[in-house]
Amino acid sequence: MSTEAPAIFAPRPGLLPRLADRLLRRPRMFVFLMVLPITLWLGIVYVGALIALLIQSFFSIDEFSGMVVREFTLKTYGELLRPANLDILLRTVVMAGAVTLAAAVMAFPIAYFAARYARGIWKALFYVGVMLPLWSSYLVKVYAWKLVLAKEGILNWIFAKLHLTWALDAFLGLPVIGGNSLSVSYAGTFLVFLYIWLPYMIMPLQAALVRVPPGLIEAAADLGAHPGQSFRMIILPLALPGMVAGSIFTFSLTLGDYIVPQIIGNSRLFLGQAVYLQHGTAGNIPLAAAFTVVPIVVMGLYLWGARRMGAFDAL
Amino acid sequence: MTDAVTFRGVSRHFGDVRAVDRVDLAIRDGEFFAMLGPSGSGKTTCLRLIAGFEQPTAGEIEIFGTSARGVPPYLRNVNTVFQNYALFPHMNVRDNVAFGLRVRGMGRRERHAAAEEALALVELSGFGARRAGELSGGQRQRVALARALINRPRVVLLDEPLGALDLKLREQMQEELRALQARLGLTFVLVTHDQDEALSLADRVAVFAEGRIRQLGTPAQIYRRPASRFVADFVGSSNVIPAEVAGIGAPGQWASLRPEDIRLDPAGQAARVTGRFFHGRVTKLTLELRGQRLSALIPAQQAAPEAGAEVRIAWSPEHLHLLEAEA
Numbered sequence: 001m002s003t004e005a006p007a008i009f010a011p012r013p014g015l016l017p018r019l020a021d022r023l024l025r026r027p028r029m030f031v032f033l034m035v036l037p038i039t040l041w042l043g044i045v046y047v048g049a050l051i052a053l054l055i056q057s058f059f060s061i062d063e064f065s066g067m068v069v070r071e072f073t074l075k076t077y078g079e080l081l082r083p084a085n086l087d088i089l090l091r092t093v094v095m096a097g098a099v100t101l102a103a104a105v106m107a108f109p110i111a112y113f114a115a116r117y118a119r120g121i122w123k124a125l126f127y128v129g130v131m132l133p134l135w136s137s138y139l140v141k142v143y144a145w146k147l148v149l150a151k152e153g154i155l156n157w158i159f160a161k162l163h164l165t166w167a168l169d170a171f172l173g174l175p176v177i178g179g180n181s182l183s184v185s186y187a188g189t190f191l192v193f194l195y196i197w198l199p200y201m202i203m204p205l206q207a208a209l210v211r212v213p214p215g216l217i218e219a220a221a222d223l224g225a226h227p228g229q230s231f232r233m234i235i236l237p238l239a240l241p242g243m244v245a246g247s248i249f250t251f252s253l254t255l256g257d258y259i260v261p262q263i264i265g266n267s268r269l270f271l272g273q274a275v276y277l278q279h280g281t282a283g284n285i286p287l288a289a290a291f292t293v294v295p296i297v298v299m300g301l302y303l304w305g306a307r308r309m310g311a312f313d314a315l
Numbered sequence: 316m317t318d319a320v321t322f323r324g325v326s327r328h329f330g331d332v333r334a335v336d337r338v339d340l341a342i343r344d345g346e347f348f349a350m351l352g353p354s355g356s357g358k359t360t361c362l363r364l365i366a367g368f369e370q371p372t373a374g375e376i377e378i379f380g381t382s383a384r385g386v387p388p389y390l391r392n393v394n395t396v397f398q399n400y401a402l403f404p405h406m407n408v409r410d411n412v413a414f415g416l417r418v419r420g421m422g423r424r425e426r427h428a429a430a431e432e433a434l435a436l437v438e439l440s441g442f443g444a445r446r447a448g449e450l451s452g453g454q455r456q457r458v459a460l461a462r463a464l465i466n467r468p469r470v471v472l473l474d475e476p477l478g479a480l481d482l483k484l485r486e487q488m489q490e491e492l493r494a495l496q497a498r499l500g501l502t503f504v505l506v507t508h509d510q511d512e513a514l515s516l517a518d519r520v521a522v523f524a525e526g527r528i529r530q531l532g533t534p535a536q537i538y539r540r541p542a543s544r545f546v547a548d549f550v551g552s553s554n555v556i557p558a559e560v561a562g563i564g565a566p567g568q569w570a571s572l573r574p575e576d577i578r579l580d581p582a583g584q585a586a587r588v589t590g591r592f593f594h595g596r597v598t599k600l601t602l603e604l605r606g607q608r609l610s611a612l613i614p615a616q617q618a619a620p621e622a623g624a625e626v627r628i629a630w631s632p633e634h635l636h637l638l639e640a641e642a
Contacts, residue, residue, distance in 0.1 A: 218368055219401035221388040223415035225465060233418070237405045 016284045020273040032116075050296075057289035064144075066283060080294070085274070089294055092271035095186070096254035099193040100201075106194070106244065107201040108239075115209035130199050138196065142263050145192045149264065152182035179266055189265035193254050199294045200249035208242020209235075251302065255295040269294065317380045319344045319470050319502040320365055325374035326362050326526075334360040336526035337374070342470075342504060344379075347496050348515035349505045352523030353549065355611060358506045361523075362472050365504065367391045379469055389418075395464035395472040397629055398449035399479070400446035400455045408434070408458050409443030415466040433461040436495070453484045460492075462498070471496075473505045477512065510550045522546050544638055554609045561635050569638045574599070576634035577611035579620075583629030591622050602628065 012021060023030050023096040060075045079085060096191050114126040133141060148154045159168045172185060179185030212235060220230040258272030269277070271291060278288035306312070322340035326333065335357045342348045350358035353428055355638040364376060365370045367388035374385045378391065394415070402411050409430045410417075416426035427443075434440055437457035447455060456476060475487045476492075493516055496503045507513050513520045514534040520529045522545075541547035544555045553571040558564035561572065575597075586609070590601040597612040598619040611628065613619050620626050 132380070213399075215397055215399060215401040216403060218366075218388070218397070219397060219403070220414070220418075221368075222366055222393075222395045223462065225414070225418040225420065226387075226389050229418045233414075234403060263356050 024113060027221065036291055051291050056286055057293050059286045060189075061284050061286055068285060076290045079287055080290055085291075088269050088271055088274050088291075091268060092255055093298060095193065095270065096251045098190060099254045100198060100250045101191075102194050103198050103201040103250045104205075104243055104247060107198060108243075109204050111202050111206035111209050111239075111242075114206045116214070130202050133195075134199055139259070141196060142260055145188075145195065146183055146264055147189070149182035149188045151183070153181075153183065155182060183264050184266050186265060189261050192264050193257070193262050196260065197250040197253050201243075201246035201252065204242040204245035204249075205239060206242075208239045208286075212238045221228065240311045244306050248303070252295060252299050255298065287305075316342065318342060318377075319346075319379060320504070321377040321380075322361070322364075323374075323375045323377075325361075325364065325371045325376055327357075327364060327369055328372045333526045335364065335371075338526075338528055340521065340528065340531070342502060343519075345500050345502055346518040347493070347503045347505065348518055349507060349517035349520045351507060351510060351513040351520050351550070353508055356523035357526035357543055358508075358521075358523045359474060360526075362395070362504065362506045365470065366393055366395050366472055392466070392468050392470040393470045393472060394466055395474060396456075396459045396463045396476045398475040400447075400459040402458055402462075404447055406447070407443065408439070408445050408447065408450070411441075411447060411458055412461045412465055414462060419466075429465060430461075433465045434458075436464065437461045437491075452479055452481075453488065454489060456480065460495075463563070464495075464501075468501070470502045470504060473503060475507055475565055476601050478507075478509075485512075492516060514550070518548070522550060524549070529560055540636055541571055542639060544571075546571055547636070547638060552610065555638070556607055558637070560605055563632065563635050564637045570635045571638055572609075572630060572635055574610045575612040576630050577602075577609065577628050578630065579613065579617065579626055580629035581627055583627040586626055586628050588620050588622050588624045588626055591619055600626075602626070604628065 011018065023033070056068075058072050058074070058183075059070055060073045061067070062069050080089065080130060114123065115128075117128050146153075150156070156165070156168065159165050164292075167180075171187070172181065176189045177185060177190075179188075182188040182191070216234055216238070217230050220234045223229075225233065256272050258270065258276045260271060261270040271294065275288045275291045277283045278291065318341040320340070320342040322338045325335060325338045325340075327335040338357075338361065340361075345627075348378055350361055351635065352358045360369060364371055365378070365383075367383065367386060367390075370385065378393065383391065387493050403414065406414070409427060412419075412431040412433050413426040416429055421429070431440065431443060434442060437443070437460050439454060439457050439461065442450070442454065442458075447458065450458065456479075459476070473492075477488050480488060489512060492505075493502070505513065505516060517534060519532065520534055520537050522529045522537060524545050529536055530542075530546045537546065537550055541550060547553040547555050551573060553573055554577075555571055557566075558568040558570055559566055561570040563570055584604060586602045586604040589603055589608075592599040592601075594612075596615055598615060598617075600611045600613060600619060602609040602611055
């Protein structure tokens with residue numbers, strides 16, 4: 001029986017195959033090599049920059065010379081609490097909160113449809129429909145919205161054709177959120193933020209809803225839960241991690257954005273614009289850094305709170 | 316007495332597929348009823364029709380004399396033990412069990428007490444604080460059972476409840492299910508493809524194939540007097556042999572013969588052993604008799620012939636059961 005095949009084959013020839021075969025027998029080494037580049041990137045470039053930023057925020061600026069004084073002080077953080085700056089923080093956080101809430105409400109039915117009912121071509125259409133806006137330039141989209149929302153814009157024209165101009169005017173007449181036209185009001189800023197960040201809410205929410213077994217909803221109905229109760233007690237808690245993931249995107253992206261409020265909205269500053277101004281025009285890098293620390297702290301608090309409320313229990 | 320569940324000419328079609336096709340059925344109050352059949356035979360769809368997850372395409376379903384037409388699951392006093400248990404992953408065992416009471420608006424303290432009671436019923440006292448994910452398959456099965464029983468439903472539906480359990484656990488759970496049903500006096504409807512399970516647990520069994528009931532009767536009737544070749548073959552893997560070989564009936568007819576009713580007998584007919592499989596209590600022989608394949612179960616005490624051997628086999632005529640022509 002000399003023609004029998006060997007029970008164990010000879011090692012593969014060549015340097016690379018040999019190296020690969022060797023590496024696979026050392027799982028620790030393999031994992032180490034895999035995570036090394038990203039660890040270096042995150043550890044040095046990203047965390048390093050963050051630490052540099054944190055340090056900057058504890059410096060201050062000499063008001064006469066405009067030079068950064070490299071001495072530890074909380075003076076810069078104190079400046080954040082000045083009414084003008086506090087306004088900026090409050091305005092930004094409220095806007096981010098409103099955008100996040102609205103995005104969650106709007107995204108849910110879309111994500112639910114995609115996760116539960118869409119099949120074949122409808123599923124493809126869903127993905128394309130949600131992702132398509134992300135393929136075009138952010139600036140183009142924002143300027144397009146400017147055209148939609150402007151006083152001579154498409155929306156005004158539609159309202160006029162429907163003889164509903166009075167309704168739009170009444171809305172714009174509302175204090176705080178209204179304004180001369182939608183393109184120079186908080187309502188306009190809100191609409192554009194909502195549009196721009198909505199995909200970032202839909203995708204994680206859809207991913208979470210796909211993982212809710214339909215059997216659980218049947219089980220809830222079987223045990224006597226009417227549709228509202230099934231939604232509240234089963235679907236919502238199980239989709240919550242996805243919703244929190246989405247809200248991290250919508251919330252933090254709105255907190256940091258400085259372009260949308262510059263193009264659409266009134267001239268009141270948002271946090272991102274303040275950072276941009278302090279850093280560029282004013283040259284007050286410590287204050288810019290202190291402003292930047294705020295979203296990080298807010299997000300930290302938000303996640304901590306979400307965790308405390310059991311948002312990640314279903315993970 | 317009103318029947319628990321009545322099917323009158325019930326059909327459920329999915330496009331061209333007739334999952335359930337003109338089924339008539341009456342499940343009595345307080346009985347343990349089994350729906351037995353291969354996968355795709357319509358038994359699970361029947362269960363889902365009773366639960367309310369499906370509505371019949373045609374026909375009428377009554378639950379305790381009341382029409383169930385258009386009634387959603389949450390308005391039916393019927394609870395289900397699901398095949399994969401369908402426990403809520405974000406709740407602990409106690410909240411899972413108490414869910415049915417929670418949606419009915421019962422206060423926290425009361426429903427937790429009721430949940431503890433239900434858990435005691437399935438011998439899971441003290442497991443209330445655990446997560447469903449921390450339980451073994453058998454324990455999850457018990458939680459699903461407790462959850463289905465806590466609403467005191469009029470009918471309990473069990474969809475292949477023991478399918479995922481290993482043999483030993485399955486046998487133990489079968490005994491417990493039977494005892495629980497007897498104790499509570501509730502109507503149990505069990506869907507299974509395991510004929511042993513159906514025969515050993517149920518008061519009556521309906522054998523399903525291709526959306527229709529092929530035979531309905533007590534386990535003994537089904538096993539001893541199968542109505543058709545399909546039932547004979549599916550329940551207990553009977554030998555279905557032509558009348559000429561069996562020695563009864565007219566040519567063209569078929570008879571069923573249980574493998575355990577074939578014995579080795581020097582005075583019998585000559586057959587050839589084609590295979591031998593040791594099963595512990597019995598040895599299974601596959602035989603060829605006048606061109607006909609047969610299987611026989613020989614008690615372990617007896618010496619079984621090797622594969623390839625020539626043997627003589629015989630059976631008593633009273634063990635033969637003549638089958639009616641296939642519908």
